[in-house]
Amino acid sequence: MEEQESPALAPAAPHSPDTMGMSAEDERAASPRDEEWPEAEKAEKLARGAALKWASGVFYRPEKLEGLGHYRSRETQRNSSIQSRLKSTVQSYLEGVSAGLEQLRSAAQEVQSVCQDLGAARWALLDSADHFQGLQQMRALVEKHVQLASVVQVLPQIFSVQEVFSHTLQLLHGQRLLEAHAELMMVEHLRDDILSQLHLRGLSSAQTTVLSYFSGLQQLNETLAKQLWDIVGSSLRLVREDPALFVTAVRIIEREEKIDDTLLLEATFLPPGRPKGWRQKFYHVLQDTITGARFRAAHVDAEGPGLARHLAALQKDIVSELRVVKDLMVQCVPAHYNILSVCTTTYHQALTSHLQEILREDLDKQGLFLLLEWALHVYHSPEMMGHPDLLPEVDVSALGPLMSPELVDQTERRYVVKVKASVLEWMQRTLEVEFKEWFREEEPETDHQGFFQSALPVIVMQMLNENIQVASLINDSLQQKVYNMALEELEAFLGRLREALVQCGKEHQQDRAVPKYYVSYLLAMLNNNLALSNSVSSLHPDTAHREVPASLRAALDRMQKKACQLLLEELLLDLQPLCLQLPSRKWLSGSQLVGSMCEVIDKYAKHFSRVRKPVFTLLLMETELLVASQYLRALMQRKMVCKSEEERGQLCDRLLQDTTQLRELFCGLGLDQSQQSLEAVFALRELICLKDPALLSLEVLGFITKYPDASDEHISTLLDLRGDVSKEVRHVVLEMMAQHPQVLPEGYRPIFSTILVPVPELPFCLRKGKCA
Template sequence: MGLSAEDERAASPGDEEWPEAEKAEKLARGAALKWASGVFYRPEKLERLGQYRSREMQRNSSIQSRLKSTVQSYLEGVSAGLEQLRSAAQEVQSMCQDLGAARWALLDTADHFHGLQQMRALMAEHVQLASVVQVLPQLFSVQEVFSHTLQLLHGQQLLEAHAELMMMEHLRDDILSQLHLHGLSNAQATVLSYFSGLQELNETLAKQLWDIVGSSLRLVHEDPVLFVTAVRVIEREEKIDDTLLLEATFLPPGRPKGWRQKFYHVLQETITGAHFQAPRMDSEGPGLARHLAALQKGIVSELRVVKDLMVQCVPAHYNILSVCTATFHQALSSHLQDILREDLDKQALFLLLEWALRVYHSPEMMGHPDLLPEVDVSALGPLMPPELTDQTERKYVVKVKASVLEWMQRTLEVEFKEWFREEEPETDHQGFFQSALPVIVMQMLKENIQVASLITESLQQKVYNMALEELEAFLGRLREALVQCGKEHQNDRSIPKYYMSYLLATLNNNLALSSSVSSLHPNTACREVPSSLRAAFDRTQKKACQLLLEELLLDLQPLCLQLHSRKWLSGSQLISSMCEVIDKYAKDFSRVRRPIFMLLLMETELVVASQYLRALMQKKVVCKSEEERSQLCARLLLDATQLRELFCGLGLDQSQQSLEAVFALQELICLKDPALLSLEVLGFITKYPDVSDEHISTLLDIRGDVSKEVRHMVLDMMAQHPQVMPESYRPIFSTILVPMPELPFCLRKGKCA
């Protein structure tokens, strides 16, 4: 019996070499068993076993054929590669033999090279000696050439002198280059000592060149040939510098000279020194205007010379006009900054701002028709940097502010001196009191804003903001002066004689100032008035109105003290007298413009109503009977009606009057059934939400017939219905203080009876 397949695999020596093959075979057999178990799990499937066997044998045969073909192709490729490697090894061996032969041949000829090296050294020495023999005549004539060149320089024959100078420098530099090439650095000092006169010649030539460049603006008029000659010398030196720098093998002493840059530097120093070394006195006061005018004239004149004459005397790549323009621009910028470091006055700061921001770019200077279009300073940036411009504008605003403050203070002093004159204030064509204060103040502010608008919009806005701030501060000082004048008037009501008239004039002035503020700025989009300034106008108006109403109260006080007394109840002419006083003041108030007149009328009516209610709350009259209550109600109704008709006749509508509270109180007192007081009081507090428990309690006391139970019921009802004052409501009861009840007299400590 033969070995099983497993035994054959175990005995096969290839298993050790190909463990992956064993693993693959196991996987294949496992997959086959899995497939067979899936196909032949039923007995009837076994009938097709022969078909499956035949198909699988064909598949295996096909796979074996492809494998044999692949292996055969692989073996043929390996054979071709081995043949190529064998051929390459033969070629390498042949090349190694050739290289060995060449090496032996070179070793045989090495001795001949030593002889050639000696010949090369002799040839180099011969060349050097030949060079020395050629330059010996030039070397012997060096001192003579130096003297001749110096004479040429003294005669201002610059081109001839420079040609000899270049020849001597070329001779020296050639010798130094040879020494440097052969490493003979020790001999260079001797050569430099022999040619030491070149340094003096260079310095003499340079001094003449820079003197010519320094006078270039004059020479292009008088002797342009001399200036052109200097420029040609400079250009020669620039070409020599460029050549030596390109070779970069040996740089002779003193190179590069950089005379073109020195040309620019001297020209810039000449421009700067000629115009911008002004004495300090020219930086302040009226001298600054003359100094700036001289700068303007001189710069335009010299730029014309550069544009028309100097440009033709120098190469185009010098860009001489642009260089001079930039030099003037930068020097001017630095010069203005130096001037601004001084403590300048308002006029000087304005001149500098106007000159730098407007005149400089105008057709009067850099935009002059004779300079356009070649001169263009737009690419050079602003003459004054933005931060310096802003700083200067702020300094100017500070100076203007000090001037405005002083002027306003003087105006205010003059205004209040006029209060103590023996004359009424002046009136306008409509008969309204006024003074010159609004015109003076607004004209001063408007002029400063208009002057600032000539410079920049930013300066105009800064001055405008400052003007509004100063106007607000001025209104504060005006209120302080009103208060001080009011105190003096209280001490002696005859001083000033026309106190009320000037208060009325102040109200008209305040209204005129308030109306004119929006016209200060010429640009309608920038006329925003700060809320603080509007509040300042309101406070000034309120203060003047308050002083006027205090005058009214002083005249009404003796009459108000007699109100709601037994004498008043029995019948008197108090209200008629009060109406006469009110009518007199209303006629005075008519000397102010309509909006303020109506305000004064409303405030007067509120004051009268408050005083009337305050007198009522004093409880001078407490009804002891129904007859007295009727009498009191009739008196209240009569007084309120008379006062209401007075104010209606003066132009105050009934709906705007606070006296309606008197009518409402009268109805509360006249109510016959005390049990209905809760309902009546509820309606009253709804209409007058600032009324307090003390006010209602006092009214109940005045009635004289309200029991404790009804009182408690009314007060409880008020507690249960707290009121909130609307924004449009004008308080009246909150200004009236109810007197505290007097405590009963007690003989000893303990509960009072």
């Protein structure tokens, strides 16, 4: 449409013809109106501006002026429509204002009429005020008449109070409780009504007289209450035999509770003795009956069998009584009593306290174990609180544990202490028996493979394993505690067993005939130690963590080393007489000295074969090292010095023969040549066989490189054994050793460091300094 052309194409018209055509007189004429109606002037200006903007947008081209008549007629019709709507709105507004004014005029007239009526009423009341004075006396007389009429009505009841007291007491003695309670309530209602009236009138002095007159009520209440609580205390028996009496007691208690609730709700006057709170007393008596019957025993046997009987009786009685409560008592009391929940909670709390009291006793290990097992397993089992006859109504899971985690941990520690004392005592007796076995006149027993052994490992491990398995029946925590204790006790036992071996060795040194089979029992102890070492890992309940602690492993190693040491000392005693003959001229000439040594070694090797292979190999290696070190020690005792080259040749031949014979012996016994230390004798022989002493420095360097624990004293002694080494060569060799200090490599088995050589006698020197 042409009317809707975009304003962007229309030229700006800042000065329209209509605006330019306004005269100064029109503006002055409009100024008073602007001052009077500034909003109207502002609106008119905005309207004119909008109209001019629209007109400039529509008629900005001459050809658009052809539709001017159309736009004029359309706007005229629009203005006529707007004016008619405005006139209709103003007319409606004026009619509403007129109706409102008429209503206000009518309301003002009515208010004026009311004010006149109120004034007339006021003057009428003032005129009749004197006539009301006589009515006050009439009101007092009426109140007094009402009071006297009330007193006259209750006089027969008041006069019969003492008779009612006697009759009520007879009813109580005859256990006609409902009738007795009805009369008691009647008398109490009469007393309370009188006291209430006196309280409202402020006659406190008269209340004492009334209380004195009704003093028998206190005795009746006490008598009735005593019978009620006796019935409640026997409720578990009554509901099985004749629940009527128990139901009667509950009905009376509920009546009293309703009276208490009514009086507390009114909260204007509370009679003496109210509220009685008999429902709470019912709970208290029932709970006291439960706890008193089962848990207030004078003393519980601290020994295991007595405690087991006591716990079994508790288990049986509690299940039986809870079944009575669930099946019978619940039907005799209102549902809101929650009687089964109350009894269950009472039993649970009473058991918690009772177990704490039992734990104050000095229980033995069996008693502590029974208590833990009962609290952690039996209590929740189908044999007790999880009994099918009690489920699902009885649920103790929400009541918390019977023993707190702290108490369980404390009890577990006490149990471990008791078990530790028992284990210690048992191990001590086992050690004493084992020590006596060592002095028997017969060899130790053997297994199916012929290895020496004793019952010691089986006894010890079976005892420890049984205690760990027993602890596993309680929980993992106790099992871990007992396991840790077992390892500690085993480590301590190994220490005592080692001391016993030392004591046996001392006695054997004093008389080698005692014990008769000393070596055999030492070998049996080595097998026992190996069996213990292999069995320790099986003690741990978790196969993924079966690792022997370092301290226990060290104790086992010390035990093995001590037994090996005692065996080697025994071997050394047989070898020493032969070693004392080395070196000598007789030995150089072809003595059977080393042959005798081989016989001794072979004899001990046959004994060693009765021990299992890992230890047997260790014994062979230690024996070979002992023989090699003793052979070297004998050579370094400065007993012989070669006087000639021929004698040195004899010495080299003898060393070769002896060492070869010994090496072949140990190889035949199963010891590989690479594991032998006799190679040191072959290396020493090379030093002695060297033809040119000037080359000794190089030979010694190779020797100390292979045997870095060889000292200056050892080398000096070996040089002395040659008999042809000058001071200058000795000095060069020692200087060379000083320039090439050796460090022991890792895993090196020292041989020369265990050999002490005699200190040479120094020649007399005049000057200070080192003597050659």
